[in-house]
Amino acid sequence: MNNILLAILLGTLFGFVLQRIGAADPDKIINMLRLKDFHLMKTILTGIGVSSVLLFAAMATGLLDSGHLSVKSMYWGVVIGGILLGTGWAISGFCPGTGVVAAGSGRIDALIFLLGGLVGAGLYTLMFGVLKSTFLMQPLYGGKTTLVQTGEYQAVLTTSPGWAVAIAIGIALIGIGAVLPGNSNEES
Amino acid sequence: MYWNWKKGGVMLGLTFFLAVASIKPIGVSTQFVIADGIIAAALDPTLVQKDEKAKSGYTSTNAYLNKSGGKYAKSVAKPMNYSFVFVLSMFLGGLLGRLLTKKKPGSNVVRQIPSVHARRFGNKVILRYSLTFISGVIVLWGARLAGGCTSGHMMSGIMQTSISGYIFAGAAFLAAIPTALLIYKNSGSGNE
Structure with a gap:
């Protein structure tokens, strides 16, 4: 299929799903982070678990080539950047993806978040030349590393087969999602 | 809903x-x-x-x-x-x-103003917009430093059992939970 058509279909689906699970609603995000409402946490854990089980099952059965994987490098910037993202996420209730979806659904505060995002990304683009030679960019744990063996990247665990471990982790994530206290309000 | x-x-x-x-x-x-x-x-x-x-x-x-x-x-x-x-x-x-x-x-x-914001700060639109603008700057600067955000690092990363995905998720929640508890304290139970 044409890549652009695929981008439109998958991007629209992703935006739709994020809106329908409540991830683009800052009240849902902030109340999750305040540990008051675990509905979204349950959904996200289940989502990661389901996608991981499907991904590793597809690779184990040869339906999918491991070349589809794209693992990001580990370096100090991941920790510092994660802390910054977490802080702004908690204040606004938006992250980059859910900000886009919320703006699309008609929220003006999300649109303003996106404008701030363009400024933040722009500042980083201008500062990268200085930042790239600092400790922030030094690889940790060998850079692009996975927990289980995939055949594509170096792995922490030598347990074989790697896909079985990954599927077990995926099922465990779904299990944690299932046992977290639910909130049946506002659901259909 | x-x-x-x-x-x-x-x-x-x-x-x-x-x-x-x-x-x-x-x-x-x-x-x-x-x-x-x-x-x-x-x-x-x-x-x-x-x-x-x-x-x-x-x-x-x-x-x-x-x-x-x-x-x-x-x-x-x-x-x-x-x-x-x-x-x-x-x-x-x-x-x-x-x-x-x-x-x-x-x-x-x-809702144009989140309930948690209204309960904590009142229906102050300008304050809400200021907070989201500043957050946008911090979130995207941080995401670019980290090389990804909630979608790329947290979801796609953990899906692939990527070490950077686990560590990013840990760092993000470690900062996000205390921040949300501090800024939106006394903002109600979370249920309408």
Whole structure:
């Protein structure tokens, strides 16, 4: 299929799903982070678990080539950047993806978040030349590393087969999602 | 009003799997850089130029756009690429999600000010907009430093058992939970 058509279909689906699970609603995000409402946490854990089980099952059965994987490098910037993202996420209730979806659904505060995002990304683009030679960019744990063996990247665990471990982790994530206290309000 | 966690979790998982199976793992925050680049290149046509010696075929005077053989420079020069169109389409997905939501009579599907904000600070629109603008700056600067955001690092990363994904998620929640507890204390139980 044409890549652009695929981008439109998958991007629209992703935006739709994020809106329908409540991830683009800052009240849902902030109340999750305040540990008051675990509905979204349950959904996200289940989502990661389901996608991981499907991904590793597809690779184990040869339906999918491991070349589809794209693992990001580990370096100090991941920790510092994660802390910054977490802080702004908690204040606004938006992250980059859910900000886009919320703006699309008609929220003006999300649109303003996106404008701030363009400024933040722009500042980083201008500062990268200085930042790239600092400790922030030094690889940790060998850079692009996975927990289980995939055949594509170096792995922490030598347990074989790697896909079985990954599927077990995926099922465990779904299990944690299932046992977290639910909130049946506002659901259909 | 929202999907229950089982239906939502399965749909979310299927979406991430479909994306990685057909093209590549989902990511969003890079496209803010591409959008900035498109605006900047319109103002300064020398920012991104064709270069047959570069791996991507494009080069930039900006170090970030020029990294990895001019990968971002190419996306700026050719905005009709998979990743950029994917993120633009998410706006449409958000709109469709809202339009197809079953409304309770008399309820507002989209609140312009979150209840947690209203309970803590009152209905102060300017304050809400100021907070989201500053957050946007911090979130995207941080996401670019980390090389990904909630979609790319946390969801796609943990899906692949990526070490950077686990550590990013840990760092983000470690900062987010105390911040939310502190800023939105006395903001009610979380139920309407």
